[in-house]
Amino acid sequence: MSDPPCDACAGVWPPADHFIADLGLSLAYLHDDQFFPGWTVLLFKRHATELFHLAPTERIQLMEEVSRLTKVLAETFQARKMNYELLGNQRPHIHWHLIPRLDHDPAPLEPVWRVPHDRIALSPEQVGTTISLIKKQL
Amino acid sequence: MSDPPCDACAGVWPPADHFIADLGLSLAYLHDDQFFPGWTVLLFKRHATELFHLAPTERIQLMEEVSRLTKVLAETFQARKMNYELLGNQRPHIHWHLIPRLDHDPAPLEPVWRVPHDRIALSPEQVGTTISLIKKQL
Numbered sequence: 001m002s003d004p005p006c007d008a009c010a011g012v013w014p015p016a017d018h019f020i021a022d023l024g025l026s027l028a029y030l031h032d033d034q035f036f037p038g039w040t041v042l043l044f045k046r047h048a049t050e051l052f053h054l055a056p057t058e059r060i061q062l063m064e065e066v067s068r069l070t071k072v073l074a075e076t077f078q079a080r081k082m083n084y085e086l087l088g089n090q091r092p093h094i095h096w097h098l099i100p101r102l103d104h105d106p107a108p109l110e111p112v113w114r115v116p117h118d119r120i121a122l123s124p125e126q127v128g129t130t131i132s133l134i135k136k137q138l
Numbered sequence: 139m140s141d142p143p144c145d146a147c148a149g150v151w152p153p154a155d156h157f158i159a160d161l162g163l164s165l166a167y168l169h170d171d172q173f174f175p176g177w178t179v180l181l182f183k184r185h186a187t188e189l190f191h192l193a194p195t196e197r198i199q200l201m202e203e204v205s206r207l208t209k210v211l212a213e214t215f216q217a218r219k220m221n222y223e224l225l226g227n228q229r230p231h232i233h234w235h236l237i238p239r240l241d242h243d244p245a246p247l248e249p250v251w252r253v254p255h256d257r258i259a260l261s262p263e264q265v266g267t268t269i270s271l272i273k274k275q276l
Contacts, residue, residue, distance in 0.1 A: 049219070050208070050209075050212065050219075050220055051201075051204070051205045051208060051220075051222065052205045052206070052208055052209035052212070054205075056202070059201065059202075059205060060198050060201070060202075063189075063197065063198070063201045064194070064197075064198075066189070067189045067190045067197060068190070070188070070189060070190055071188075071190035074188065074190070081187070081188075081225075081226055081227055081230060082188055083223075083224070083225045083226075083227070084189065084222075084223070084224040084225075085221075085222070085223045085224075085225075085249075086221070086222040086223075087219075087221045087222075087223075087249055088219055088221075089219055089221070089239060089246060089247045089248065089249070090247050092219060101227060108227060109227045109228050110227065110251075111223075111225055111227070111249065111251040113248075113249040113251040113252045114251045114252070
């Protein structure tokens with residue numbers, strides 16, 4: 001009820017230049033840290049904080065969008081496993097972290113949060129190339 | 139295709155004495171580390187590794203079971219936020235970590251994996267009490 005101002009609703013986050021596609025009820029963005037290649041954020045368009053707050057029809061469509069995008073990411077980045085995480089501890093606006101985990105991943109058996117690393121920000125050109133790769137499969 | 143032997147399919151994991159309920163396509167178990175109170179594992183009954191490998195009808199039902207259980211956990215443990223995680227990096231058999239995050243949580247803004255801690259194993263009596271609390275709302 002008294003959530004802090006929401007930077008997802010304000011359009012401040014995720015960064016607009018990382019936009020991949022409009023999937024219907026959600027928007028896909030390349031995560032701004034590409035230490036794990038292909039890490040993508042799927043943002044629910046309207047403000048809501050928990051899956052169980054959604055109408056069943058919304059929840060079903062949202063999860064179908066999650067599934068469709070995750071399949072594309074798995075294929076594009078040849079993932080050994082996909083990780084799906086809806087946390088929202090810092091930003092309660094529903095967003096999914098969809099993370100391809102690769103065979104040559106620095107810690108393929110661990111959650112990404114257990115892998116200390118410096119953020120890898122791609123150049124604008126690299127962002128464009130990566131987004132094109134994903135969009136080609138969508 | 140060549141997954142290692144699956145301890146979820148073998149009935150070895152999660153521990154049978156932590157069983158909460160049969161939700162339909164999935165089984166709920168209290169996680170055997172209760173450092174984060176109420177951490178629950180929802181296990182898909184048949185072997186599958188990714189959401190996008192399921193038939194849409196299965197995926198929809200599974201996610202409705204996730205939503206229903208998460209609502210109960212949020213209410214039972216008075217969560218400030220729920221965390222939903224499907225990883226499977228070590229055990230690729232589909233299972234959801236559903237984790238109530240509390241106001242008095244040691245790091246409410248961080249993923250649980252960033253909180254080093256010793257495992258808290260409840261006594262059999264405490265396990266029973268906690269499971270009863272959850273079942274009362276299901």
